[in-house]
Amino acid sequence: MTTTRSTSPTALVRPDVRLHQSWAATVLDFRHPGAMHGSGEWHMPEVVATEAGCGDFVAAQLAAESADPAGTRVASTYYWIADGASGEVLGFFHLRHELNEWLLDQGGHIGYSVRPSRRREGHARRALAAGVRRAGALGIERVLVTCDAENAASRGTIRAAGGVLEDVRGTKERYWITVG
Numbered sequence: 530m531t532t533t534r535s536t537s538p539t540a541l542v543r544p545d546v547r548l549h550q551s552w553a554a555t556v557l558d559f560r561h562p563g564a565m566h567g568s569g570e571w572h573m574p575e576v577v578a579t580e581a582g583c584g585d586f587v588a589a590q591l592a593a594e595s596a597d598p599a600g601t602r603v604a605s606t607y608y609w610i611a612d613g614a615s616g617e618v619l620g621f622f623h624l625r626h627e628l629n630e631w632l633l634d635q636g637g638h639i640g641y642s643v644r645p646s647r648r649r650e651g652h653a654r655r656a657l658a659a660g661v662r663r664a665g666a667l668g669i670e671r672v673l674v675t676c677d678a679e680n681a682a683s684r685g686t687i688r689a690a691g692g693v694l695e696d697v698r699g700t701k702e703r704y705w706i707t708v709g
């Protein structure tokens with residue numbers, strides 16, 4: 530399958546309150562029914578789509594990047610998916626630096642989402658390719674990305690990035706991408 534629209538390039542940028550306007554538009558876009566969010570453990574309905582809310586969101590993401598001593602949360606980096614030409618925020622991206630037991634079984638190294646109004650433009654495909662390069666820079670040689678068996682869009686994104694299916698565990702398809 531090919532993407533229906535191809536427009537601007539895609540960038541992974543660090544969370545930044547200066548991007549609050551397009552961040553807020555993205556948050557509101559995710560509130561449409563069925564616009565599930567797949568790149569973090571925080572809950573979009575609780576996020577306040579204002580500049581102050583963006584500041585809280587950025588702070589929460591940066592604080593959640595450190596591993597916790599119990600090992601339930603590994604070190605990670607949050608990015609925002611942005612339009613590489615305009616800088617507009619389009620979605621969210623989370624790169625886990627290692628796999629604990631649950632991540633190896635279900636969650637994988639990477640989670641991502643693109644706002645509903647900007648899907649099918651290739652942004653997730655390009656963001657995942659960029660995220661795999663960032664993983665390689667961290668010394669990760671093979672990246673695990675998983676999707677629900679019913680999530681055709683995420684499966685297409687993973688396969689477009691070279692993902693090779695290892696197995697299906699419960700509802701999760703588990704794909705490995707070799708860092709080039």
Ligand SMILES: CC(C)(COP(=O)(O)OP(=O)(O)OC[C@H]1O[C@@H](n2cnc3c(N)ncnc32)[C@H](O)[C@@H]1OP(=O)(O)O)[C@@H](O)C(=O)NCCC(=O)NCCS
Binds near residue numbers: 643647651681686689
């Ligand atoms: C999954 C998601 C990130 C894809 O974003 P996107 O920017 O629309 O994806 P892309 O345009 O880059 O498409 C990537 C590939 O998947 C395919 N694809 C995208 N949406 C699809 C759909 N609804 N059905 C089938 N294939 C689809 C594309 O054709 C493309 O393949 P190609 O490069 O061979 O043409 C987006 O649908 C989303 O945010 N979903 C909700 C959150 C989620 O499920 N995240 C993943 C869980 S971690």
